[in-house]
Structures are given as C-alpha cells and as structure tokens.
Amino acid sequence: MDAYTSPLKTFLTIPYKDLEQMNIKAKHAQQTETSEALEKEYREYLSKEKDIKAVTLCFSDIEGKFQMLDYDKQYLLKGAANNLTFDGSSVRGYTVQRESDLRLIVDWGSIVWLPSDVFGPGKVIMFAFVANRDRTMYLSDFRWQLREYTKKLKQAKGLEVFASTEIEGILVDGVNAEQTYSKEHGFTLTSSGGYYHALPKDRLRLFIDAVAEAQRAMGFENEKDHPEVAPSQFELNFSYGDINRIADQVQLYKLVCRQVATSMGMTATFLPKPMVGINGSGMHTNMSIFKNTAKDKKNIFYDAHGNDGMSSFAWDYISRILNHAPELCLLFNPSVNAYRRLDPHFEAPNQIRVSANDRGSMIRIPVGDKRTTRIEVRSISPDVNPYLVFYALLRTGLEGNKLLAVKNKRTRARFLPGDIYDAIRQYKAGEFISEILGEENKEKYLHWKELVAGRSPRELGTIVKNGEVLFHHEVTNQWIWHGY
Numbered sequence: 001m002d003a004y005t006s007p008l009k010t011f012l013t014i015p016y017k018d019l020e021q022m023n024i025k026a027k028h029a030q031q032t033e034t035s036e037a038l039e040k041e042y043r044e045y046l047s048k049e050k051d052i053k054a055v056t057l058c059f060s061d062i063e064g065k066f067q068m069l070d071y072d073k074q075y076l077l078k079g080a081a082n083n084l085t086f087d088g089s090s091v092r093g094y095t096v097q098r099e100s101d102l103r104l105i106v107d108w109g110s111i112v113w114l115p116s117d118v119f120g121p122g123k124v125i126m127f128a129f130v131a132n133r134d135r136t137m138y139l140s141d142f143r144w145q146l147r148e149y150t151k152k153l154k155q156a157k158g159l160e161v162f163a164s165t166e167i168e169g170i171l172v173d174g175v176n177a178e179q180t181y182s183k184e185h186g187f188t189l190t191s192s193g194g195y196y197h198a199l200p201k202d203r204l205r206l207f208i209d210a211v212a213e214a215q216r217a218m219g220f221e222n223e224k225d226h227p228e229v230a231p232s233q234f235e236l237n238f239s240y241g242d243i244n245r246i247a248d249q250v251q252l253y254k255l256v257c258r259q260v261a262t263s264m265g266m267t268a269t270f271l272p273k274p275m276v277g278i279n280g281s282g283m284h285t286n287m288s289i290f291k292n293t294a295k296d297k298k299n300i301f302y303d304a305h306g307n308d309g310m311s312s313f314a315w316d317y318i319s320r321i322l323n324h325a326p327e328l329c330l331l332f333n334p335s336v337n338a339y340r341r342l343d344p345h346f347e348a349p350n351q352i353r354v355s356a357n358d359r360g361s362m363i364r365i366p367v368g369d370k371r372t373t374r375i376e377v378r379s380i381s382p383d384v385n386p387y388l389v390f391y392a393l394l395r396t397g398l399e400g401n402k403l404l405a406v407k408n409k410r411t412r413a414r415f416l417p418g419d420i421y422d423a424i425r426q427y428k429a430g431e432f433i434s435e436i437l438g439e440e441n442k443e444k445y446l447h448w449k450e451l452v453a454g455r456s457p458r459e460l461g462t463i464v465k466n467g468e469v470l471f472h473h474e475v476t477n478q479w480i481w482h483g484y
Contacts (some may be wrong), residue, residue, distance in 0.1 A: 011122025012051035014113060016217040022113050023219025031242055039108040046073055046124075053122040056114075057084070057202050058251070059130055062093030062140045063334060063446055063473040064385025066251050081106050084128070092473070093444045094130075094140055106130040110248060115214045118259055127248055136238045140441055142387035147244055149391060153398075158292040159300075162374075163243040163252055163396060167258055167382050168281035169270045171204055171232045172445055177267035179480060181469040189232040190266060197312035204265065207298050208234050210260045218256070220249060234268075238285070243390055247394060250283070251384040271472060272333070272381040276462050282340030282349070283382040284458040286366070287393065288374035301330040302373035308365045309373055318354050318363055318375060320400030321393065325352045325362060327430025329416050330423040330449060331384065331392050332371070336456045336468040338381040349378035352414040362416065377452075379416060383474050395436045419460060420453045448473065 014022070027036060046052060054070040061067060071080070079232070089100035110127040119125075130141035137144050153159040173188035174180070191204035204227055211234075212225045220238035228235045234257075238249060254270055261268035273280035290297040303311035310318075321328070333339060342350040344360060354375075355361035363407050364376040380389060417423040427433060427446065456467035470480050 008425050009121075010051055011053055011116075011120075012049065013116040015083065016115065016213060019113050019115060019217040020219060023054055023217070024221065026109075026111050026113075027219045027241075027245060031243065033109070035107075035109055036078045039106075042111055043077060047077055049119060051122060056123055056125040056159045057106065057128045058125060059104065059128050059141065060143060060251060060385060060387060061091045062142070062250075062385065062388070062441065063448055064383070064388065065092065065473055066255060067091060068125075073289050079403045082334075087411065088130075088138075093448055094138075099144065103131040103133065103135060105135070112252065113220050116216045118214050118256065118263070122347055123261070125252075135421055139438060140444060142385060142391050143244075146247060146387045146391045146394075149394060150244060153394075154292075160241055160290045160297065161243040161291065162288050163390065164238070164240040164248045164249060165246060165386075166235055166237055166282075166284040166286075167250065167253055167270075168228050168235045168283070169254075169268050169382060170230065170274055171207055171234060171261060172267050172269055172274065173265075174267060175265060178269055178271070178469055178472070178475040179477070183463050183466050184374055186464065187269070189275070191227070191232045203264070204232055204234065207261060207264060207266065207268075208236065210264070211257055214256050214260065215253070218252065220253070228279070228281075230275075230280075233279065233281065243287070243394075247386040247390055255380070263292055270382040270474065271469065272335065272338040272383060273343075274337075274464060276340065276464060276467070280343070280348075281382050282378060283380045283384065283386075285377045285380050285389070285393070287377070287390075288373045289313075299370055299373055301375070302370045304370075309368060310365060314373075314375065317397035319402040320398075321363065321377070321396050322352050322354065323403035324396050324400045324430070324432050325375060325379075325414075325416060326426040328392055328396065328446075330420070330427040331389055331433075332377075332380045333416075333420075333423060334381070334385070334449065335383055335472050336420050336453060336460075337464065337472060338383065339417070339423070340464070341381060342379070342416055342418065342459055343433075350416045350418075352416060357481075383472070391435060392433075396432070399436070400432055419458070420449065420456075421458060424449055424453065 052073050054072055055076055056068055058068045079357050084104040085101055088094040088102035107127045107129055112125050114123055114125055129144045132138050132139040150161055171190045173190055177187060186463050190336040191202055208225050212222055216222050223237045223239055225236035257268040288299055288301045291300050301311055301314035342348045349362050351360050353361045356365045360377045364378055366376055417426055452471045455471045456465055
C-alpha cells in the first residue's frame with residue numbers, strides 16, 4: 001500500500017469522467033463570468049471541499065520556463081491570497097537582487113482540477129499574475145501583458161483572438177535524460193515508428209494514450225493524438241480557443257507530458273532538434289481574429305472572394321509578420337538547438353514567405369471557411385514562452401509595418417536566421433521589437449540568450465553538443481549551470 005492509498009489520508013481523488021466535466025465547465029466560465037464572481041465561487045468551493053490540501057500556483061519566467069509553488073489551502077483562504085510574495089531575483093529574467101520582492105495575484109478563473117494518478121491527490125492548480133510591490137503589472141510577466149492587450153482589443157474594437165497549437169515532442173529513454181546528456185552517447189529513442197504508426201502497446205503509444213487521457217480530464221477537449229514523422233515523436237492536438245487559455249494549455253501540455261513520461265521511466269523532451277538526421281519538433285500556431293457584431297461573431301480573416309479565401313485585413317496581418325520576421329526570430333526560436341530545426345532538408349519552415357501549400361514557408365494558409373479560416377505560423381519552436389510569442393505575433397500583425405508585394409510569388413526568397421548568433425544580431429537591431437517589448441524586457445531577454453549562446457560552439461555541426469542541451473532554458477538547474 002503506497003502513501004496515496006493509505007487509509008490515513010483521504011485527500012481528494014476525482015474520476016476522469018467527472019474531472020472532464022468540471023474542467024470544461026470552468027473553462028467556459030472563465031470566458032463568460034467576471035473575475036470577481038469566479039473568485040467568490042472558487043473560494044466557497046475550496047472552503048467547503050475538505051479533502052483539498054493545497055493550491056498549486058504557477059507562472060512563467062521571461063524565457064517561458066514553468067514555475068510552480070504550493071500554498072496550503074487554509075493559508076490561502078485566510079487572506080494570504082492578497083499578500084503572496086516571492087523572491088523574483090531567483091527567477092531567470094525577473095528582478096535583480098536589490099529589487100527582489102514581487103507579488104503573485106491569483107487568477108481564480110484559471111482553475112484546473114488535476115488527475116490524482118498523475119499529479120497526486122488533493123490539489124488544484126491555478127495560474128497567477130506577477131505584480132510589483134505596489135500590485136501594478138510587472139512588465140516581464142507576458143501572461144499579464146497578453147491578457148491586458150487582448151482585453152483592450154475587445155473593449156475598444158470588439159475583437160477577440162482565437163488560437164490553437166500543434167506541439168511536437170520526442171520521447172527518449174531514461175528519467176532526466178536531458179540533465180545527463182552527453183554528445184558521445186546522445187539520446188536513446190523509444191520507438192522506431194513514424195508518422196501515424198506505432199503498435200498499440202509500444203511505449204510511445206502507451207505514453208500518448210496516458211497523456212491524452214489526462215488532457216481530456218483537464219478539459220483540453222482533445223481533437224487527435226498520434227505519432228509524428230520522426231521516430232519517437234508525438235503530437236497531441238487540443239481544441240481551438242481563446243488565445244489566453246490556449247497559452248496556459250501550452251504550459252500545462254508540456255507539464256503533463258513530462259510528468260507522464262517520468263512516471264514511465266522516460267523523458268518527454270521539447271528540444272526542437274534533439275537528434276540530427278530526423279525531423280525536429282515545432283509548435284505550429286494557428287490564429288484568427290473575430291469581430292463581435294450585433295448578430296454574432298464574424299471571422300475577419302475570411303473573405304470568400306479574397307486571395308486564398310483571405311480578407312485584405314488578414315493579408316495585411318500576414319505582411320506585417322513577414323516584414324518583421326528576422327527580428328522576431330529569437331522569440332520564435334529561443335535556443336541554440338532551435339536553429340538545427342530550421343534545416344531545409346526536413347520540411348523546415350525557414351522561408352520568410354506565405355503559401356497555401358509549401359510547408360517550407362514560415363506562414364501557411366490552411367483550407368478553411370467563414371468559421372475556420374486562419375493563418376498557421378510554422379516557424380515557432382516548442383520551447384518558446386507562449387505568452388511572449390502570442391503577444392508579439394498579435395502586436396506585430398496589428399501594428400507592424402507591412403511588407404511590400406507579400407502576395408507576389410516571384411518575390412526574392414528571404415530566409416530566417418540560420419543560427420542563434422544571427423538571430424541575436426537581428427533582434428538587437430530591431431526597432432519594432434523595442435517598441436513592443438520595451439527596452440527593459442528586450443535587454444533582459446537578450447542577456448539570457450547571449451549567455452547560453454556563449455556556452456555553445458558557434459558552429460552547429462552534425463552532432464548535438466552538450467551545451468545546447470545542458471544549458472537549455474527549460475532544462476538548466478543551478479547545479480548544471482554552475483558545475484560546468
């Protein structure tokens with residue numbers, strides 16, 4: 001008998017079918033109820049539910065690394081929720097030591113009930129906003145930046161932004177395989193299957209099934225899950241939704257994958273290219289904008305008579321993203337390893353162009369109708385900060401400078417940077433990136449990218465180097481960083 005099944009402990013466990021209903025209801029309420037109403041509802045729920053022991057609060061640093069800390073439920077409900085502080089100087093890309101104290105503000109509407117067999121019983125998880133000492137928005141919290149920007153779009157222009165992501169990862173053998181990586185041995189793949197192919201009970205398929213079950217229970221509303229092109233590669237797709245909620249789900253998706261893999265003695269890695277010679281992993285990002293009218297919501301990317309079924313508004317949106325692509329590339333591909341993925345021999349989306357068919361283009365236009373017409377940005381890697389990337393895409397698409405002749409197929413080919421050093425150079429020179437991030441955030445982000453670039457050889461070569469794995473922002477801990 002293990003600790004979770006001990007009769008001495010009666011922490012909350014909820015069947016998967018009930019979890020799914022609870023989480024989908026909460027997701028819909030987040031879009032329709034006020035934050036005040038949701039706080040009142042969930043405070044009352046936590047007070048009445050005696051078998052919940054703790055609330056896990058989570059946020060992301062400027063690079064996108066997921067941070068979590070548990071608060072005792074009673075402590076939280078007795079008023080501490082209004083005075084939650086943490087040491088921001090210990091979080092990469094946040095404050096310096098002399099201004100270390102930051103606050104967490106609970107986003108009550110983001111509640112998710114967790115499968116107890118994956119995360120342990122008696123907990124719920126919520127996201128938090130990061131605030132300054134005076135409770136104003138902390139500028140390096142791009143979850144808050146994205147929320148505020150989309151709120152203003154809705155209030156001022158009646159616009160709502162929807163998104164979905166296709167996040168690929170690769171399953172490798174051994175727990176903590178990234179932290180113990182060596183270029184001499186590399187990673188050991190768990191399956192030799194390819195696109196859509198894995199035997200029903202091989203390790204990759206069992207992993208995909210377990211993750212899919214957990215995601216459904218967490219209200220992701222899955223659409224499909226399958227092995228991807230590369231051996232041991234997986235992809236689990238969840239439904240289109242409000243861009244803020246989707247950004248949260250990106251972080252939870254990677255968390256669930258890592259947790260399930262660890263429990264099975266493996267590692268789910270979101271390194272863009274953990275092995276040379278196979279396809280890398282991306283995070284294709286689909287996006288569309290709807291306008292609220294008196295009757296319904298209208299997809300303003302759609303025009304039945306427009307080029308490829310897209311409106312002039314959509315083409316202008318695409319044009320601005322393409323124009324600023326070089327300086328945005330460091331946000332979309334934030335690691336040394338990411339530039340291995342931009343290899344034209346493996347369907348790499350490294351061309352700064354748009355196409356309805358060519359998968360080498362940075363932006364693709366999927367087949368759609370008045371509801372489903374959207375753009376698909378393919379040059380985004382799975383190790384990004386989703387809040388930062390969505391925020392940058394939105395602001396660029398709406399406020400950037402347009403590229404001339406975006407629809408001219410004869411335009412000379414332009415390519416994204418081929419390594420992180422070129423991406424850093426373009427990022428530094430970018431004036432528009434300074435405008436949308438602010439100089440302070442631009443410099444913070446740049447500082448960490450230059451540090452990790454300096455710990456890896458300049459030439460990528462044909463072997464994945466130790467530095468690009470061990471010092472990756474989603475992998476590094478203090479012992480590894482300071483031990484080499």
